[in-house]
Amino acid sequence: MNLSTIARRKEVLSVGLLFYFVCGRGSAAELPLDLVGALASEEFRERESAETRLLDWAKNQEPTVRTDLLRLHRSAADPEVRHRSLAVLKALLIQEYLKGGSGLIGISMEPELVPFPGGKPGGAVRITEVREGTPARKAELMVGDLIVSLNGEGFEPPNGVAEFRERVGAMKPDTEIALRIMRDDLVIELKLRLMRKPDEMERFQNPEIDVEASDRAAKEAFFREWLGRQ
Numbered sequence: 001m002n003l004s005t006i007a008r009r010k011e012v013l014s015v016g017l018l019f020y021f022v023c024g025r026g027s028a029a030e031l032p033l034d035l036v037g038a039l040a041s042e043e044f045r046e047r048e049s050a051e052t053r054l055l056d057w058a059k060n061q062e063p064t065v066r067t068d069l070l071r072l073h074r075s076a077a078d079p080e081v082r083h084r085s086l087a088v089l090k091a092l093l094i095q096e097y098l099k100g101g102s103g104l105i106g107i108s109m110e111p112e113l114v115p116f117p118g119g120k121p122g123g124a125v126r127i128t129e130v131r132e133g134t135p136a137r138k139a140e141l142m143v144g145d146l147i148v149s150l151n152g153e154g155f156e157p158p159n160g161v162a163e164f165r166e167r168v169g170a171m172k173p174d175t176e177i178a179l180r181i182m183r184d185d186l187v188i189e190l191k192l193r194l195m196r197k198p199d200e201m202e203r204f205q206n207p208e209i210d211v212e213a214s215d216r217a218a219k220e221a222f223f224r225e226w227l228g229r230q
C-alpha cells in the first residue's frame with residue numbers, strides 16, 4: 001500500500017470515527033470502519049467488495065442506518081465514498097419499495113387442458129406474450145410455453161388463468177417462485193423472482209407500457225421522495 005492510499009484511508013477512517021461518536025458506541029447503526037475505509041481503496045475490486053459487504057451488513061441493521069449512510073454520503077471528502085455510500089442507501093430503499101404492491105411475472109396467457117396419463121385432463125396456462133424487462137423475459141420464458149404448476153401446485157380446469165393470476169397477485173414483489181413448464185417434448189423446472197407490478201398496470205387493464213422503464217422510474221421516484229424528506 002503506497003503513501004497516497006494510506007493517506008486516503010486515514011481521511012476516510014476519520015469520517016468513520018466521527019460517525020462512531022455521533023451515532024454512539026454500541027449503536028446498531030454504527031458503521032463498520034473497516035468497510036467505510038475500504039470504499040476509498042485504490043483497488044477497484046476492493047471498493048466493489050466493500051460496497052457489497054456494507055450492503056449485506058446494512059440489510060441486518062435497524063432503519064436508522066439509512067440516515068447514517070446519508071450523513072456519510074454528504075460529509076465524506078472522498079468521491080468514491082460518497083458515491084458508494086449513496087448506492088448502498090439506494091439499494092436498501094429499493095428493498096423497502098419492493099415490500100409494497102403486488103408481484104408480477106410479465107406474461108399474457110390463455111387457459112388450456114393437459115392430458116395426464118391415467119387420469120382426467122388437468123388445468124394449465126399457455127403463454128401468449130412475454131413482456132420485455134420482466135422476470136418472465138429474464139427467466140427466458142417463451143410464447144407457447146405451457147405452465148402446468150406454480151410452486152408445485154397445479155390448476156383446476158377450466159379456470160387456470162384466473163387461478164394463476166390470483167395466486168401470483170397475492171405474492172409480494174421479490175418473492176421467488178418455481179414454475180414447471182412444458183416446451184415441445186421437454187419438461188422444464190425454473191425459478192424466478194417477482195418484480196413489483198407498476199402502478200399503471202394496477203390502475204388500468206394491461207396497458208401498453210414499457211414495464212422496465214416504468215419500474216426504474218418508480219424506484220427512482222421512491223428513492224428521491226425519501227431523500228426529500230430528510
